[in-house]
Amino acid sequence: MVKCVIEKREERDRNQVSNLGFGDPFLCLPGLPKDPTQMANEPRSTASSAVGGGMTVDECDSMIQRSLRTPMVKFLKEHLEKSGCNIGSNFIKAVHCDKKVSGGYVRGEGIVVCSNHLKIQDEVNQVVIHELIHAYDDCRAATLDWSDCAHHACSEIRAGHLTGDCHYKRELLRGFVKIRGHEQDCVRRRVLKSVTANPYCSEAAAKDAMEAVWDVCYNDTKPFDRAP
Numbered sequence: 549m550v551k552c553v554i555e556k557r558e559e560r561d562r563n564q565v566s567n568l569g570f571g572d573p574f575l576c577l578p579g580l581p582k583d584p585t586q587m588a589n590e591p592r593s594t595a596s597s598a599v600g601g602g603m604t605v606d607e608c609d610s611m612i613q614r615s616l617r618t619p620m621v622k623f624l625k626e627h628l629e630k631s632g633c634n635i636g637s638n639f640i641k642a643v644h645c646d647k648k649v650s651g652g653y654v655r656g657e658g659i660v661v662c663s664n665h666l667k668i669q670d671e672v673n674q675v676v677i678h679e680l681i682h683a684y685d686d687c688r689a690a691t692l693d694w695s696d697c698a699h700h701a702c703s704e705i706r707a708g709h710l711t712g713d714c715h716y717k718r719e720l721l722r723g724f725v726k727i728r729g730h731e732q733d734c735v736r737r738r739v740l741k742s743v744t745a746n747p748y749c750s751e752a753a754a755k756d757a758m759e760a761v762w763d764v765c766y767n768d769t770k771p772f773d774r775a776p
């Protein structure tokens with residue numbers, strides 16, 4: 549039985565890398581790059597990629613380079629390396645994204661940051677940190693299965709909590725002004741969006757999975773001692 553599942557998964561890993569992506573409508577992508585290699589090879593020009601209010605791929609690449617020098621990104625990179633996952637210089641790429649997401653992580657491919665949906669350095673930093681948490685989870689847990697809604701939910705809870713995606717100031721900018729409990733509400737909202745976008749998880753399954761793993765995963769702050 550178990551063997552069968554494993555074989556099925558390997559088959560999928562080979563054939564449909566795209567489904568291993570996962571998403572936050574605003575932060576990740578549920579298999580966004582239908583074919584990540586193709587996506588990365590899209591023309592790197594320019595004016596057209598900024599249509600819709602974002603920036604060009606080149607502008608975004610410069611911001612990614614800048615984010616690599618921030619303490620939190622450096623810290624996560626170091627811990628990925630300590631866990632045996634080296635990040636090459638090409639691991640994080642700016643790309644133009646058709647779907648309305650800000651970035652994503654695909655096992656074996658790396659991180660993409662959607663230039664056309666981001667405008668400022670802080671947003672790029674957030675996406676890079678969020679996706680690095682997913683990469684870290686993927687690295688440290690050999691058994692992590694992105695098609696398992698609970699596994700996916702756990703990584704989204706951690707990413708949402710640890711990146712400061714839901715910092716009060718950012719929530720205000722989004723027009724959410726409830727004060728009490730806002731941080732956890734915000735993380736929940738974003739986890740649900742992401743996990744629901746996983747082709748393997750219905751809305752009900754996403755909600756059940758999130759509730760089931762919430763306490764454990766919200767309190768799992770590795771590689772940080774506590775939520776930054």
Ligand SMILES: [Zn+2]
Nearest residue numbers: 572576704707
């Ligand atoms: Zn995510």
